[in-house]
Amino acid sequence: MLKDLTAVRAIYPDHEWEIVEEEFKPQYNLRNETIFALGNGYLGLRGNLEEGWSGPPGDTIEGTYINGFYESEPIPYGEIAYGYAERSQTMLNVTNGKLIRLFVGDEEFRMQNGAVSEYRRTLNLRTGILTRSLVWRSPRGKTVRLRIERLVALGQKHLAAIRYEVTPLDCDGTIRLVSLLDGDVGNLTATDDPRAGSSLTVRALQLQSKRTDGTYLELMQRTRNTGFSVMAAAEHCLTTESGYTLAAVDGRVATGVEFAIEARAGVPIRLEKYLAYATTRDLPEEGLSEFGRALLDRAKGGGFAALREQQRQLLEAFWSKADVTIVGEPGIQQGIRYNIFQLLQSAGRDGKTNIAAKGLSGEGYEGHYFWDSEMYVVPFFLYHHPGISRKLLEYRYRILDQARRRARQMAHSKGALFPWRTIDGEECSAYYPAGTAQYHINADIAYAIRQYMQATGDWEFLKEYGAEILFETARIWADLGEYIPQRGNRFCINCVTGPDEYSALVNNNCYTNLMARAHLEYACDTAAWLRQNAPAAYQSLAARIDLAEEEIDAWREAARRMLIPFDEASGLYLQDDSFMDRAPWDFANTPAENYPLLVHYHPLVIYRHQVCKQADLVMALFLLGELFTPEEKRRNFDFYERVTTHDSSLSPCIFSIVASDIGDVAKAYRYFMATARMDLDDLHGNTHQGIHVANMAGAWLCLVQGFAGMRTANGVLSFNPRLPEAWREYGFKIAFQGRLIQVRVDRRGAMLTLLEGEEMTVMLQGETVLLQKEIRGFIFDLDGVLTDSSEYHYRAWQRLADEEGLPFSRKENEQLRGIPRRESLLIVLKGRKCSEVQLAELMERKNRYYQELIQRITPRDLLPGVAELLAELRAAGLKLALGSSSKNAAEVLRRLGIDAMFDAISDGHSVSHAKPAPDLFLDAAAKLGLPAAACVVVEDAAAGIQAARSGGFLSVGLGPVTRVAGADAIFPDLKGIRLADILAALKAL
Incomplete structure (x- = not known):
């Protein structure tokens, strides 16, 4: 039963690119630790406070996690049977390196002691930086300002960093910063909720060694049972104008360093802490220490600012393809971007x-991987960063041998059976009816491989990994199913569990049979393709796994005769053979507090009723939608909607997609609302246990495959877009077969634009559309492109520098090309400390000098070739x-006499983020009413070229190649350049 969300109030203020906590409330600490978590796919840090937690122990989960680093113990059973999962696997909470304790005199900073003001914690989705700022007044009246930045490096998976700045505001004296590596950590223990906690009975990590060497710290630990070692190391850089002393800090399972600084009021103290984590799952044990030290030396040498800039650039590249825009609901825009960020x-x-x-x-679900990966997350990455989807599928190949062993345990003489819950490939679900069954x-993994191949055409993946997975898993269906005479000799698959965990050990689950049929057919088609196109690879694989042609023939026959349970009288596909024979669940008399049912009722009580935890047959309506008529989709959706509780976060997004498919956009929107901000608004009340990853990917699926109706079939991409009433517009980009396509949907309809790659045909609302690159507008930079006002800028900066006693030269002026005024001023100041008020005064003074100088500009100051090119572009009907x-x-355009030639101006007043952010050009394109791909940016600065590329624009660079190397076409200047020259250069791409 879908909750009414109309009264739900947003927890965090609406910011399109930020998650902001404006007031610290201890009672919400657990939830905020999840919301402000950082990670890079390998290393994850919960959003814990650097100083540690001083409240009740149950109000924090101090967490640092390494993907795939786990401990295992025998699973205890009261009664055991052959083939039960034997050992648990639990992703471990490892050494806490976030700790930095602050002492002002002898008073320790704690959020709940003293008084906190000007508090703000911000997660910036564009930069990947978590920032906390506040003013703390100690119980004895000493006041300090704190600003703390944290990142987990997306480009260096073993690395994280913290920049901790404290400024005493009204006190001199000793300030101590104590930085620690704390190995006295453990995991949550199991609770009555099977979704939370671990089954570990003792602390998993044992101390191997610890050391302190000046500002370098290192802690080595080993798991008791799996025998894995983990290294945590830290290096530090203290920046202060005062003297300080350094001392080692030793603990039982901890090591640290203390900086004691003689502080002065108003003078900031900055500590940069660099963290490295690595395990023997990555490197030999004897190399861990050397690896960590070298990594931290490099990080410290480059500094926190360099890491922050690298993070920004990586995220800029990511968002240039992955971003989704929604106009009309800022909270939903924030929610979907947060989801995308957490998936990355x-x-x-x-x-x-x-x-x-x-x-x-x-630590929810013990860090296990589920089928959620293939059905929800792989599609999300597939259509904008397919390389990540490939790596997720390669993981399945890595655990293929374990899947083969599991198949033998389950009495299958051939083939591979993938686990329901796992980390390292072994099934670790103790409850087989909802797990192994x-x-x-x-079939889900096979489906994901098929989707990957349709979107990428990556035949090397198919030959090296995909085909072997397909064939080995297809063998299981042939062995599991039987031709049953009483069912007309149809191929039946009995005693399995479908996606719906409230119906276990059933015969002929419709979803399973439909997906198995598609799997077998695709395996046969793949074998035929390999025989035709890669015969040597096929023969090698067939010999290695002992695959005979008779087996493939048997697969095709099983697919042809697969039983698909269907009731002619009602026109319903039956979720399984007995689903309609069960008593309907008494929803009317089930209290709201008794959901989810799994934590309030014995499984047998649920199994004997007609009730679904999540989308099951409805998921087949989505994944295999081409098999069903619109009437069948509507009829089956309506029936299964009435009996589904959505107790699983995997469910609402699937119902949203199918609701869109049947034309019920209002209902699709209501289901989407249950996904888009599930964690930000804590809709399930369990965000403190961790984010809902599959739901986050599901929100993207709702928009792209639901509202926009995107599908792929037989290598053809199609769209059937719809627009929710609350939105004015939405847009996203799709990578498909080497192309990048921008999709925009508004009240007028859909606009598809080819951004990258060769022309292609797609289907739009049933009609064939040819996508070609088409240039309809030009966006010009000013300085160095239309006129050389750099001389005026130089003279204005030179006058300011002379007045301030700062050295400045023409060579240094070149560094300012394409750089906004504030950033230029900071370069000119060469590190001189100034307050914001002083900076504002200096910028205003420089601008005043510049404005005086530009009064001399006339049309004669147009650069050669500009007037002729602008006239030609206008004559060609292009927008400028x-x-x-x-x-x-x-003002400069007016004085040059060309202001009438321009349809729009985007300048320093128009956007907040300057180049190399793409905002300026995106704003200009929007004012022209054109997509980025239809515009050419003409620039002479590296920052401008970078901005154009990240915004999806074609670019023309003017000047030396060394400066504009990233441009799509390069000319020395515009003298003698015509539109045909530019088009020819761009066509050569």
Whole structure:
């Protein structure tokens, strides 16, 4: 039963690119630790406070996690049978390196002691930086300002860093910063809720060694049972104008360093802490220490600012393809971007790890990987960063031998059976009716491989990994199913569990049989393709796994005769053979507090009733939608909606997609609302246990495959878009077969734009559409492109520098090309400390000098070739815009006499983020009413070229190749350049 969300109030204020906590409330600490978690697919840090937690122990989960690093114990059974899962696997909470304790005199900073003001914690989704700022007044009246930044490096998976700045505001004296590596950590123990806690009975990590060497710290620990070692190391850099002393700190299972600084009021103290984590699952044990030290030396040498900039650039590249825009509901825009950001932080990208149900944000489900990966997360990455999807699928190949062993345990003489819950490939679900019995996982993985191949055409993956997975898993169906005479000799698959965990050990689960049929057919088609196109690879694989042609023939026959349970009288596909024979669940008399049912009723009570935990047959309506008529979809959706509780977070998004498919956009929107902000608004009341990864990917699926109706079939991409009433517009990008396509949907309809790759045909609302690159507008920078106002800028900066006694030269002026005024001023100041008020005064003074100088500009100051090119572009019917960081751009255009030639101006007043952010050019394109792909940016600065590329624009660079190397076409200047020259250069791409 879908909850009414109309009265739900947002927990965090609406910010399109930020999650902000404006007031610290201890009672919400657990939830916020999840929301402000950081990760990079390998390493995850919960959003714990650097100083540690001083409240009740149950109000914090101090968590640091490494994807795939686990402990295992025998699973205790009161009664055991052959083939039960034998050992648990639990992703471990490892050494806490976040700890930095602050002492002002002898008073320790704690959020709940003294008084906190000006508090703000911000997770910036564009930069990947978590920032906490506040002013703390100690119980004895000493006041300090804190600003703490944290990142987990997306480009260096073993690395994290913290920048901790404290400024005493009204006190001199000793300030101590104590930085620790604390190995006295453990996991949550199991609770009455099977979704939370672990089964570990003792602390998993044992101390091997610890050391302190000046500012370098290192802690080595080993798991008791799996025998894995983990190294945590830290290096520090203290920046202060005062003297300080250094002392080692020793603990039983901890090591640290203390900085004692003689502080002065108003003078900031900055500590940068670099953290490295690595395990013997990555490197030989004897190399861990050397690896960690070298990594931290490099990080310290480059500094926190360099890591922060690398993080920003990586996220800029990611968002340039992955971003989804929604116009009309800022809260939903924030929610979907937060979901996308957390998916990036959670997904393993090394082919050895996958994506846990809670990502790297918490300990729910013990860090296990489920079929959620293939059905929800792989599609999300597939259509904008397919390389990540490939790595997630490569993980399945890595555990293929374990799947083969599991198949033998389950009495299958051939083939591979993938586990329901696992980390390292072994089944670790102790409850087999809802675990091992979910044979559909084999078909789900096959489906994901098929989708990957349709979207990428990555035949090397198919030959090296995919085909072997397909064939080995297909063998299970042939062995599991039987031709049953009483069912007309149809191929039946008995005693399995489908996606719906409230119906276990059933015969002929419809979803399972439909997906198994598709799996067998695809395996046969893949074998035929390999025989035709890669015969040597096929023969090698067939010999290695002893695959005979007779087996493949048997697969095709089983698919042809597969039983699909269907009731002619009602026109319903039966979830399983007995689903309609069960008594309907008494929803009317089930109290709201008794949901989810699994924690309030014995499984047998649930199993004997007609009730679904989540989408089951409805999921088949989505994944295999081409098999059903619109009337069948509507009829079956309506029936199964009435009996589904949505007790699983996997469910609402699937119902949203199918509701869109049958044209019920209002209902699709209501289901989407249950997914888009599930964690941000804590809709299930369990965000403290960790994020809901599959639901986050499901929100993206709702929009792209639901509202936009995107599907792939037989290598053809199609869209059938709809627009929710509350939105004015939405948009996203899709990578498909080497192309990048931008999709925009508004009240007028859908606009598809080819951004990258060769022309292609797609289907749009049943009609064939040819996508080609088409240029309809030009966006010009000002300085160095239309006129050389750099001389005026130089003279204005030179005058300011002379007045301030600062050295400045023409060579240094070149560094300012394309850089906004504030950033330029900071370069000119060469590290001189200034308050914000002083900076504002200096910028205003420089601008005043510049404005005085530009009064001399006339049309004669147009650069050669500009007037002729602008006239030609206007005559060709192309739209023109100016995209300049200058706040004086409009005045300069007027004085040049070309202001009437421009349809739009985007300048320093238009956007908040300057180049190399793409905002300036995106704003200009929006004012022209054109998509980025239809515009060419003409620039002479590296920052401008970078901005154009990240925004999806074609770019023309003017000047030396060394400066504009990233441009799509390069000319020395515009002298003699015509439209045909530009088009020819761009066509050569």
